[in-house]
Amino acid sequence: MKLKVTLIAAAVSSLILTGCNDSTNNADAHKIAPLEESALNQSPPPKVSKEMSEASKKVNLLFDKFFQEHLDRSPEFKTFLGLKEEYGKWNDLTPEFAQETHEINKRQLSELNKIDPAILDRPTQLNLRLAKRTLQQEIEAYKWRNHNYPVNQMFAIHTGAASTLISQHRIDNIRDAEAYISRLNRIPQYFAQLQDQLEENAKAGTTIPKFVFPYVIGDAQNLITGAPFDRKKDSPLFADFKGKVENLDISKEQKKSLINKAKIALKDNTGPAYKTLIDYLQELEIRATTDDGAWKLADGSDFYNFRLGFYTSTDMTAEEIHRIGLEEVTRIHDEMREIMRKVKFEGKLKNFFEFMRTDQQFYYPTTEQGKAAYLEKATTIIDTMKGRLDELFITKPRADLDVRAVEPFREKSAGKAFYLQPAADGSRPGIYYANLYNMDDMPSYQMEALAYHEGIPGHHMQLSITQELQDIPKFRKYGHYTAYTEGWGLYSEMVPKEMGLYQDPYSDFGRLAMELWRAGRLVVDTGIHTKKWTREQAIQYLMENTPNPEGDVIKAVERYIVLPGQATAYKIGMLKILQLREKAKKELGEKFDIRQFHNAVLANGPVPLDALEEIIDEWIANTRTPKV
Helix, strand or coil: CCCCCEEEEEECCCCCCCCCHHHHHHCCCCECCCCCCCCCCCCCCCCCCCCHHHHHHHHHHHHHHHHHHHHHHCCCHHHHHCCCCCCCCCCCHHHHHHHHHHHHHHHHHHHHCCCCCHHHHHHHHHHHHHHHHHHHHHHHHHCCCCCCCCCCCCCCCHHHHHHHHHHHCCCHHHHHHHHHHHHHHHHHHHHHHHHHHHHHHCCCCCCCCHHHHHHHHHHHHHHHHCCCCCCCCCCCHHHHHHHHHHCCCHHHHHHHHHHHHHHHHHHHHHHHHHHHHHHHHHHHHHHHHCCCCCCCCCCCHHHCCCCCHHHCCCCCCCCHHHHHHHHHHHHHHHHHHHHHHHCCCCCCHHHHHHHHCHHHHHHHCCHHHHHHHHHHHHHHHHHHCCCCHHHHCCCCCCEEEEEEECCCCCCCCCEEEEECCCCCCCCCEEEEEEEECCHHCCCCHHHHHHHHHCCCHHHHHHHHHHHHCCCCCCHHCCCCCHHHHHHHHHHHHHHHHHHHCCCCCCHHHHHHHHHHHHHHHHHHHHHHHHHHCCCCHHHHHHHHHHHHCHHHHHHHHHHHHHCCCCCHHHHHHHHHHHHHHHHHHHHHHHHHCHHHHHHHCCCCCCCCHHHHHHHHHHHHHHHCCCCC
């Protein structure tokens, strides 16, 4: 996957969070209270001169102009936003297009560098800093364009294309249906560009790790299994298209004609494109190696340092992150021993881990009934939390939330759980996806923490509030800073504990297990990419130091290999939020209000951690001595 940090914030592209499962379309929707009170600015803004106000307005319009310039180059991001412009096209993956984008980024940065921050109001100064930072990172990322894996088991272009069609391409009329067919017909060109990119990367020394191929080849095969490719039940794309067209208010003849066109497109273009890609991947697999880690790439150390800086938004070194991970693992182990005593378990921590991995009381059966029960329970957890939001938040989003299972066509390779934010136009709710392919990888004692992380008060609150903000430019509304976003998600697992939730000690152990998991990531990610740990060494470390099932551990280690540095952001972000909260409590004393603190964290949109610290410092100062 190419690293995306442009002003269109492609970190939320279809390659990352996608999907909708026909078998779970009836999953409960969780309607969140509307924005009864907009608390985005708790203290009056400082007075600014007319000249400063006009200059700030012009600069913010420039940000939106730059955002639109990038948006116009991404049909898929338009679809993600609910726009139906260039609805029948895919993104351009050619080197020439990447070079053009690079030149645009340099030009935009040059224009921003000419702006004097002193003539702008405070919010616009922050916008300017973040815009320049984003463009600087994108310009540097261009240097590493051949160090990434555009096809991997987590986020792959060939499965992302299907997910875009299934979960984001709405069909409200005949024109929309024809655009869907157009995309089916354009897949050969799209995949040819992907294949060229994979070959260019391979020549530069970046070949997909060997373990990835069975996953991605299997996912590709799943998409061309079923009608019209064989005599089995409808394939995922054909079933999706037929279902959407059948819901149109048009004649039977028109429906039949559209479905027949889609059938021809699938057989003549989509199917052969997937088969060609599969053949190429099978050939590329022969060239793949098992010496995984960024260290093996050209200038791999510099590349990994860039990735750490990008994901954590800090200048922390790999060695510092590794040490913090080891310290946090030790601390959390001690807290887990307290749970052992509470449930009267006799033995060592490793014995308790084995008990939690293997005792069937903690696992739903891998059956339709077991999966339905899991989704129902997860829904109940979120509904309970929803009823207590006023204890934590002033501002609440309008967007609904669904809980769904990951679709069958990608559940074997997809991650454990993830969140897809709502469409900007309200046409799609926020979705918390749980991967129920193997229920042995989804222990019930982790269910509560997972629901809080992905749903409420985690990503759904965070990303929906950001999307509904009115006073920030679009590049920030759809921006993404992993340490901020995932740090909040991990923080959101802990906050319910302070509210008296996690009544079941085993669920509380699950909370600690998930925090331990993120601490272990700091150790393993840096171990793989700087200390030359093998896949097997990393698996062994997590098996010895966490209670997670072996299948979960294997999937995680393989994820860390293909996404260098990404997994370090969660714990680093959480630690910063906790540090800032403790600072605010200490300095404000009785004036500290957890709702106001959360508002200060969320109501300014996604920011890097250094900017978050400045925001909280300013909030502390304003709360201590309100402006008049």
